Amino acid sequence: xxxxxxxxxxxxxxxxxxxxxxxxxxxxxxxxxxxxxxxxxxxxxxxxxxxxxxxxxxxxxxxxxxxxxxxxxxxxxxxxxxxxxxxxxxxxxxxxxxxxxxxxxxxxxxxxxxxxxxxxxxxxxxxxxxxxxxxxxxxxxxxxxxxxxxxxxxxxxxxxxxxxxxxxxxxxxxxxxxxxxxxxxxxxxxxxxxxxxxxxxxxxxxxxxxxxxxxxxxxxxxxxxxxxxxxxxxxxxxxxxxxxxxxxxxxxxxxxxxxxxxxxxxxxxxxxxxxxxxxxxxxxxxxxxxxxxxxxxxxxxxxxxxxxxxxxxxxxxxxxxxxxxxxxxxxxxxxxxxxxxxxxxxxxxxxxxxxxxxxxxxxxxxxxxxxxxxxxxxxxx
Numbered sequence: 380x381x382x383x384x385x386x387x388x389x390x391x392x393x394x395x396x397x398x399x400x401x402x403x404x405x406x407x408x409x410x411x412x413x414x415x416x417x418x419x420x421x422x423x424x425x426x427x428x429x430x431x432x433x434x435x436x437x438x439x440x441x442x443x444x445x446x447x448x449x450x451x452x453x454x455x456x457x458x459x460x461x462x463x464x465x466x467x468x469x470x471x472x473x474x475x476x477x478x479x480x481x482x483x484x485x486x487x488x489x490x491x492x493x494x495x496x497x498x499x500x501x502x503x504x505x506x507x508x509x510x511x512x513x514x515x516x517x518x519x520x521x522x523x524x525x526x527x528x529x530x531x532x533x534x535x536x537x538x539x540x541x542x543x544x545x546x547x548x549x550x551x552x553x554x555x556x557x558x559x560x561x562x563x564x565x566x567x568x569x570x571x572x573x574x575x576x577x578x579x580x581x582x583x584x585x586x587x588x589x590x591x592x593x594x595x596x597x598x599x600x601x602x603x604x605x606x607x608x609x610x611x612x613x614x615x616x617x618x619x620x621x622x623x624x625x626x627x628x629x630x631x632x633x634x635x636x637x638x639x640x641x642x643x644x645x646x647x648x649x650x651x652x653x654x655x656x657x658x659x660x661x662x663x664x665x666x667x668x669x670x671x672x673x674x675x676x677x678x679x680x681x682x683x684x685x686x687x688x689x690x691x692x693x694x695x696x697x698x699x700x701x702x703x704x705x706x707x708x709x710x711x712x713x714x715x716x717x718x719x720x721x722x723x724x725x726x727x728x729x730x731x732x733x734x735x736x737x738x739x740x741x742x743x744x745x746x747x748x749x750x751x752x753x754x755x756x757x758x759x760x
Contacts, residue, residue: 418447422758426751430454430736433751435743436629436636437465441657443665443733444759449658457739458627459636469626470611470656471737472644474714476722477653478580482524482697483667484598485583486677493590496521496680496696503586510560520586523579524696525685527572533559534577542717546639549617550646552581571685573694577650580697584649595649607666611656619643621654628719629740636740642718651714657735660724668710668730682710701725703753715741723748725756732759 423442430438437455451467488494500508500523501515508515513530522528533539536558559578568574584595591598596614604612613622619641629636644652655663666672673681684693684700693700701709703725714722721738734755736748 415446415448417760418444419760420447422755422760423447423450423452425758426755427452427454429747429751429754433744433747435738435748436740437469437626438739439465439467439469439471439626439657439737441467441661441733441735442755442759443661443731445731446760449661451658455739457624459629460627460638463624465626465739466624467657469624469737470622470654471626471722471739472621472628472642472651472714472716472718472720473653473655473660473722473737474647474651474716474720475577476655476660476712476714476724477647477649477651479667479697479712480599480603480653480663481580481583481587481595481649482681483672484587484595484602485520485524486673486681486696487602488587488590489680490674490677494520494586496524500582500586503589504582507556508560512564513560520583521696522572523583523586525573525694526575526579527685528576528579528582529564529568529572529574530576530578530582531559531562531565531574532576532578533562533581535559535562545646546717547619547643548646549643552584552646552648555581555646555648556585567689569686569688573685573687575687575689577647580650581648587649596652599653603663603672607662607671609655609659609662612659612663613654615644615652615654617643617645626720626737626739628716630717630719631740631742639718640720642716644716644718647716651716657737660722660735660737661726661733664711664724664726664735665730665733668726668728701753703757707757709753709756723752725752727756732756734759 437457440452443449453465453467455465457463457465457469497519499516500518518528533555565574587595587598627638628640630639681696684695687694698710699712708728709725711724719741724735726733734752
């Protein structure tokens with residue numbers, strides 16, 4: 380849910396993690412021809428070796444390639460207390476990766492003629508945004524999805540200075556929007572108006588509810604989860620635990636990793652509430668990029684990007700665009716949740732190659748992890 384950070388962080392506990400079981404055996408998913416003679420396992424094995432030194436408690440790894448199909452593995456421990464290894468089948472909070480699923484629902488509604496990207500917020504939520512700094516009559520759905528609305532991130536409100544204080548609370552997304560409206564405009568807007576804000580997506584979720592009469596979680600289930608047969612993905616609501624097997628989430632406190640897996644993420648809503656597995660996230664992204672979820676016109680709109688200066692990438696409608704190598708285009712959406720869970724993923728433009736990393740701790744060598752993702756998406760065969 381929170382904006383990702385770009386700094387590489389390796390804490391003092393890294394050395395102790397290196398002594399843990401480092402890499403699980405690579406296992407093919409049910410649809411993966413891992414035994415194919417054309418399947419090259421070397422890129423994945425190289426990546427797993429590199430991830431051992433990233434300093435994360437545990438990483439659930441899923442990759443997809445044309446000749447190897449879907450393969451799952453893991454690095455480190457999914458649970459530090461019990462010593463359970465990460466093997467690639469764990470459930471985790473996918474945080475801001477949720478935004479892509481939400482943008483997909485919105486664009487499906489656009490394709491059905493129930494919404495327009497240039498509709499204003501006020502058209503669907505009349506009077507909700509009408510303050511000194513913000514006017515819902517001038518903010519469009521496109522701007523919400525592309526973070527160019529000028530709305531601040533509700534997480535900057537004083538209410539959220541201590542995340543722990545609200546860890547178990549049910550919080551309606553409408554409250555988060557009202558919190559944001561009391562804040563001054565963001566001071567990090569790019570020349571194109573980009574400023575990443577979770578408020579945008581909670582608003583988009585409210586608009587979906589107004590148009591369909593159903594929650595954004597229900598719409599994601601009916602439009603994406605069920606059609607794709609994603610059995611490990613769900614909207615948690617007020618449920619604070621993760622389905623088993625889970626990837627435990629850890630945050631650093633005074634040099635020690637503290638388990639924060641259990642968390643009520645209702646406030647995150649459309650900006651980051653989904654729970655999934657690496658295989659399901661991979662299936663969603665490959666379906667999206669290969670045109671199975673959106674008509675060509677809507678997928679083209681999703682891929683129209685502007686610079687995201689803070690990340691060194693470009694941002695479309697709920698998607699981040701990368702170029703791991705000149706001429707090689709990849710898409711994804713990273714995520715970070717207060718429970719310590721993080722996510723990195725990349726999918727090629729045609730959806731044939733994909734990498735998904737579910738990460739169990741907030742602090743690790745991010746440059747190394749990003750390098751591994753870029754290398755994999757380039758080298759998978």
